[in-house]
Amino acid sequence: MITFYPGPSKVYPQVAQYVQEAVASGIISQNHRSPAFVDLSKNTITTFKEKLGVPADYWVFYASSATECWEIIAQSLIQTQSFHIYNGAFGQKWAAYTHKLGIEVQAQVFEVNELLAIEKLNIPSKAELIAITHNETSNGTALTNAQIAQLRQQYPEQLIAVDATSSLGGVYLDFSQADIWYASVQKCLGLPSGMALMVCSPRAMERAKILNACNHYNSLAFMIEKMEDWQTTYTPNILNIYLLNRVMQQISSIKTIDEIIQKRFTNYLHFLQAETNLTLLCEVPEARSATVLAIKGSLNRIAHIKAEAQKQNIILGNGYGAWKETTFRVANFPAITDNEMVLLQDFLKSII
Amino acid sequence: MITFYPGPSKVYPQVAQYVQEAVASGIISQNHRSPAFVDLSKNTITTFKEKLGVPADYWVFYASSATECWEIIAQSLIQTQSFHIYNGAFGQKWAAYTHKLGIEVQAQVFEVNELLAIEKLNIPSKAELIAITHNETSNGTALTNAQIAQLRQQYPEQLIAVDATSSLGGVYLDFSQADIWYASVQKCLGLPSGMALMVCSPRAMERAKILNACNHYNSLAFMIEKMEDWQTTYTPNILNIYLLNRVMQQISSIKTIDEIIQKRFTNYLHFLQAETNLTLLCEVPEARSATVLAIKGSLNRIAHIKAEAQKQNIILGNGYGAWKETTFRVANFPAITDNEMVLLQDFLKSII
Numbered sequence: 158m159i160t161f162y163p164g165p166s167k168v169y170p171q172v173a174q175y176v177q178e179a180v181a182s183g184i185i186s187q188n189h190r191s192p193a194f195v196d197l198s199k200n201t202i203t204t205f206k207e208k209l210g211v212p213a214d215y216w217v218f219y220a221s222s223a224t225e226c227w228e229i230i231a232q233s234l235i236q237t238q239s240f241h242i243y244n245g246a247f248g249q250k251w252a253a254y255t256h257k258l259g260i261e262v263q264a265q266v267f268e269v270n271e272l273l274a275i276e277k278l279n280i281p282s283k284a285e286l287i288a289i290t291h292n293e294t295s296n297g298t299a300l301t302n303a304q305i306a307q308l309r310q311q312y313p314e315q316l317i318a319v320d321a322t323s324s325l326g327g328v329y330l331d332f333s334q335a336d337i338w339y340a341s342v343q344k345c346l347g348l349p350s351g352m353a354l355m356v357c358s359p360r361a362m363e364r365a366k367i368l369n370a371c372n373h374y375n376s377l378a379f380m381i382e383k384m385e386d387w388q389t390t391y392t393p394n395i396l397n398i399y400l401l402n403r404v405m406q407q408i409s410s411i412k413t414i415d416e417i418i419q420k421r422f423t424n425y426l427h428f429l430q431a432e433t434n435l436t437l438l439c440e441v442p443e444a445r446s447a448t449v450l451a452i453k454g455s456l457n458r459i460a461h462i463k464a465e466a467q468k469q470n471i472i473l474g475n476g477y478g479a480w481k482e483t484t485f486r487v488a489n490f491p492a493i494t495d496n497e498m499v500l501l502q503d504f505l506k507s508i509i
Numbered sequence: 510m511i512t513f514y515p516g517p518s519k520v521y522p523q524v525a526q527y528v529q530e531a532v533a534s535g536i537i538s539q540n541h542r543s544p545a546f547v548d549l550s551k552n553t554i555t556t557f558k559e560k561l562g563v564p565a566d567y568w569v570f571y572a573s574s575a576t577e578c579w580e581i582i583a584q585s586l587i588q589t590q591s592f593h594i595y596n597g598a599f600g601q602k603w604a605a606y607t608h609k610l611g612i613e614v615q616a617q618v619f620e621v622n623e624l625l626a627i628e629k630l631n632i633p634s635k636a637e638l639i640a641i642t643h644n645e646t647s648n649g650t651a652l653t654n655a656q657i658a659q660l661r662q663q664y665p666e667q668l669i670a671v672d673a674t675s676s677l678g679g680v681y682l683d684f685s686q687a688d689i690w691y692a693s694v695q696k697c698l699g700l701p702s703g704m705a706l707m708v709c710s711p712r713a714m715e716r717a718k719i720l721n722a723c724n725h726y727n728s729l730a731f732m733i734e735k736m737e738d739w740q741t742t743y744t745p746n747i748l749n750i751y752l753l754n755r756v757m758q759q760i761s762s763i764k765t766i767d768e769i770i771q772k773r774f775t776n777y778l779h780f781l782q783a784e785t786n787l788t789l790l791c792e793v794p795e796a797r798s799a800t801v802l803a804i805k806g807s808l809n810r811i812a813h814i815k816a817e818a819q820k821q822n823i824i825l826g827n828g829y830g831a832w833k834e835t836t837f838r839v840a841n842f843p844a845i846t847d848n849e850m851v852l853l854q855d856f857l858k859s860i861i
Contacts, residue, residue: 158535165747167538176528183510185701186519187824221573221703224726224743257724341744349537351573351703351746372609374576391576392693394703394746395517472539 159497160472163294163323163449163488164344167497172348175403176396185396190388194395198387201402209325209411211332211356218380219393220353223322225375226339227251230286230318231258233370233377234337234361238262240284240315244269245293246478251320252288269296272444275307286316289335292324294344295477297451297486298439299324302331309334316361325354326408327448327491329415336361342397345448347404347492352397414491421489421498422447428502433509438484450487451480458509459483465508471501511849512824515646515675515801515840516696519849524700527755528748537748541741549747550739553754561677561763563684563708570732571745572705575674577727578691579603582638582670583610585722585729586689586713590614592636592667596621597645598830603672604640621648624796627659638668643690644676647829649803649838650791651676654683661686668713677706678760679800679843681767688713694749697800699756699844704749766843773841773850774799780854785861790836802839803832810861811835817860823853 160167179185187193202217211217220226231239231254238261241252249266256262263284267273280287287308292299309317318337321330325338327345332338336358343350357365357377365377373379374390383390408414422445429435429452438451454462459476463485466473474486487501512519531537539545554569563569572578583591583606590613593604601618608614615636619625632639639660644651661669670689673682677690679697684690688710695702709717709729717729725731726742735742760766774797781787781804790803806814811828815837818825826838839853 160535160538162538162540165538165540165744168532170532173529173532176532177525179701180520180522180525180528183512186512186514186517188514188517188826189702221577221746222743225573228726254726259724343744349531349746349748350541350744351749372611374580374606391574392517392695392702394573394701394749396701396748397703397746474540 158470158472159500161474161487161493161501162472163474163486164341165350166344166488166490167347167492168349169347169404169407169492171403171407172400175400178403179396179399184399187395189392189395195387197402198398201398201405202387204402204405205354208405208408210329214359215332216357216362216381216384218355218357218384219389219398220339220355220375221351221394223320223339223341223353226353226355227254228258229355229375229377230337231255231260232373232375233365233368234316234318235260235286236368238284239286239288240264240280241288242267242273242278243290243293244271244273244296244298245290246295247293247320247322248290251290255288269298269438270440272441273300273304275304275311278308278311280312280315282314284315286318287312288318288320290320291330292321292446292448294323294449296438296480297446297449298444299446301443302329302334306331306334316364324446324448326411327414327418327489329411332356342401344488345490346401347490348397348400352394352401408491418447418489418491421495422450424498425450425487425489432502432506438480448489450489451476451484452487453480453484456482459485462505462508466504469504471504510822510824511852513826513839513845513853514824515826515838516693517702518696518840518842519699519844520701521699521756521759521844523755523759524752527752530755531748531751536751539747541744541747546747547739549754550750553750553757554739556754556757557706560757560760562681566711567684568709568714568733568736570707570709570736571741571750572691572707572727573703573746575672575691575693575705578705578707579606580610581707581727581729582689583607583612584725584727585717585720586668586670587612587638588720590636591638591640592616592632593640594619594625594630595642595645596623596625596648596650597642598647599645599672599674600642603642607640621650621790622792622796624793625652625656627656627663630660630663632664632667634666636667638670639664640670640672642672643682644673644798644800646675646801648790648832649798649801650796651798653795654681654686658683658686668716676798676800678763679766679770679841681763684708694753696840697842698753699842700749700752704746704753760843770799770841770843773847774802776850777802777839777841784854784858790832800841802841803828803836804839805832805836808834811837814857814860818856821856823856
């Protein structure tokens with residue numbers, strides 16, 4: 158089986174060996190208030206920040222899923238109003254979830270084939286938090302670091318929260334330009350599902366402390382209190398923290414990974430153009446995601462590709478929502494090898 | 510290192526091998542809406558119910574921690590009022606958490622050395638849910654199946670919710686006598702931390718559907734909807750579900766495990782009496798937990814035991830709360846072997 162599913166996705170093959178180590182060392186049987194856990198947690202977060210270029214004064218928190226991060230943000234960082242900008246299903250879901258939790262939600266929806274014009278945005282100052290999706294897993298689009306920096310510049314007062322679920326760990330992100338970044342570990346970090354990470358700026362932390370929501374076990378003010386000692390508010394997924402630690406030690410720094418991912422993305426583009434009559438769903442070069450490719454074709458062609466892939470034990474991502482029948486998705490995540498990319502291209506060539 | 514910590518605790522040594530299988534088979538890279546995941550989830554829950562004697566019409570749900578189960582119960586199964594009965598820190602925390610979430614909480618506190626007299630309870634009919642702790646991890650006490658059955662008989666209308674965090678999978682529980690049972694997998698189930706299980710009666714499910722709380726991703730009505738297809742409301746800890754599956758296949762049925770645990774508990778009792786001047790914190794035989802032993806001694810003696818244990822790489826549970834300095838705790842969980850028990854006893858003999 159080769160999987161190009163955009164999450165849960167291929168895990169680093171080393172994970173099997175790392176788990177052996179984790180069991181043998183006894184770390185996963187250690188209490189989550191023990192010095193052994195604290196050491197592990199501190200080392201993991203420190204290495205994560207180093208490898209991914211997270212500013213020194215930003216904090217990192219563990220959560221159980223990106224979905225939980227939606228809840229943490231809504232319950233701990235917004236009192237009344239948030240503003241959501243999205244062009245796809247996950248951005249929309251985030252807005253809907255926030256609304257369900259009692260927040261007044263305003264939204265600016267844009268098109269898959271539209272480069273978001275930051276200068277044309279008109280975000281009311283009453284919106285305490287601006288929610289954007291760096292990488293929209295459903296349709297293979299992404300924002301650029303430059304767009305996020307421009308947003309920061311235009312709206313210096315409000316908190317900016319970024320869904321980087323399927324890009325964090327795969328491409329270079331300029332964390333300094335936003336306040337909250339979250340991602341689940343089963344995408345670009347190449348780990349088993351069951352954990353998410355939330356990166357917070359000093360301003361986000363300050364805001365959480367001022368609002369001081371602390372009714373929930375995942376209230377950020379309470380999470381900060383525990384994270385002062387590198388701990389969590391409940392027994393965390395210690396095995397996944399250990400695996401994150403080992404993977405962070407193993408990987409190159411994010412700039413190197415970014416180069417590899419961008420190069421492969423370009424390779425895919427050339428391949429699609431030269432060898433197939435398939436195209437990317439998103440036609441605007443600057444708006445394309447490098448980590449999740451949504452590939453478009455006729456209904457029949459896409460159905461044929463999916464059926465053949467299944468026969469050959471190649472797992473592709475289905476299209477999502479409106480594009481369910483006319484696209485398939487391919488993860489271009491760091492744990493996937495160049496060889497696997499070549500195999501996928503050979504397969505596509507062979508059946509087209 | 511040998512650990513007797515009552516959670517996270519010793520994992521089954523087979524876990525290392527099961528993870529190899531999980532990585533090799535690709536199951537952990539499968540999407541959580543895929544047929545492969547659905548098969549795994551269905552098989553896991555079915556085997557879990559068989560091995561643990563869960564009634565056929567009860568449902569099982571995955572959560573990320575027992576703490577999350579407190580939240581699920583408060584948000585999805587109580588509108589106004591709950592009644593909590595406890596004699597220790599975890600029962601107290603559950604009551605406090607429920608109160609924080611806006612529920613009117615009444616409580617009946619009893620003593621560690623008191624056999625809870627069910628017939629003397631006076632629970633108002635306004636309390637929609639009665640919360641009890643089957644096994645109080647903080648002080649090594651437990652309720653009996655007979656007590657829970659009596660409670661059920663006396664209060665047939667109200668929901669009964671049971672914290673079985675450190676007993677589920679270790680001793681026989683008569684699930685039919687209560688409506689909600691929850692436990693985390695890192696105690697008697699011998700798995701890595703990062704997941705909890707919640708077992709619900711048809712009445713609990715019906716109640717969740719009537720209240721129809723569905724604002725949160727962990728709202729029970731929403732969880733039920735997804736579990737109709739053996740799925741979850743967010744990407745779950747698929748690796749731990751796989752490990753639970755394999756461990757459920759491996760273990761004996763709960764009646765056999767119960768016998769082993771009770772026999773070992775009796776062995777510990779005889780040992781303490783015959784070879785040491787240590788006693789159990791709880792002096793009432795019927796109120797003692799078989800899975801978590803809180804062992805009492807003078808301040809100096811306990812400090813000495815802890816220091817020596819650390820030197821010899823034996824991890825004991827610290828005392829909890831008021832008993833921090835005068836007790837230590839020993840897990841008597843199924844993944845711990847008879848040999849390890851003997852080693853612990855030899856160690857205690859050698860230093861006393």
